[in-house]
Amino acid sequence: MKKPEQPANEPLRIQTLNQLGILDSEPDPKLDRLTEFVAHVFCVPVALISLVDSDRQWFKSKVGLEACQTGRDISFCGHAILSPDVFVVSNALTDASFKDNPLVVGPPYIRFYAGAPLIHKNGSALGTLCLIDIEPRAFDDDDIKVLREVADKVMAEFCH
Template sequence: MLAAPTPDNDAKRLAVPHALLILDTPPEERFDKIVAFAAAEFDVPIALISLVDSDRQWFKSRFGLSACETSRDISFCGHAIMRTDILVIPDAAADERFADNPLVTGDPYIRLYAGAPLILQSGHSPGTLCLIDTKPRQLDELDLAILSTLRDLVVKELSNAMETSDG
């Protein structure tokens, strides 16, 4: 298993979710609506807004998953935040980077993972909007465009929260 990497700018990146005052906060309808829509639109059992902290990924909003967090070491989102484009893993069980990951070999049995990094104006990504399926599958260009648009909605909400907390 390939452990989630740590970005070179992780200290600055980690300041973002802490500045948002959003870690470990109750669910919010604005985020819950986005993940519920994503799950329905893509017909996936799990959709999440995940914030990657120093040692965990915490789910600000979740659809189809009871866990509130997992270790950063095994997180798929920890890989996605290193990118500017959407990380798509069509079949995690067939991908040598993830095949022995406990999230693949055990509950929730991830096969498809698609994580859109939430890149804020600062250039830092505190987390992802992600889709998870228990069946392998591909996403096409239209799927990626829709996921990107939904990601932009999450980023807008996070940016608004930052402005409010600064204000």
């Protein structure tokens, strides 16, 4: 399993997360509606708004998953925040970086992952809007565009 690296701007990223005051905050009905929307549109069992903290990823909003957080060291989102592009793993079982990840070989048995980084105006990727499926799947350019647009709406809610 490949552990995610830290972004070059990690201190600024963590400072921005803390300044926004969204970690460990109460549920937000607007964000929950966006999470439910992407789960429905993409027909996935799990959709999350995930914020990547120093040592964990915490779920601000979630559909189809009971856990409130997981370790950053095993997170797919930790990889997704390393680039502004949507990060897609079509089949985690055949991906060298993830095939032995505990979230792949055990519950929730991730096979497909797509995560759009939540990018602050200062350039920091704070987390992701992500989709998870228990079946491998393709994700085309139109899918990427829709997920990116909804992720931008999530980020706008954080910064309003």
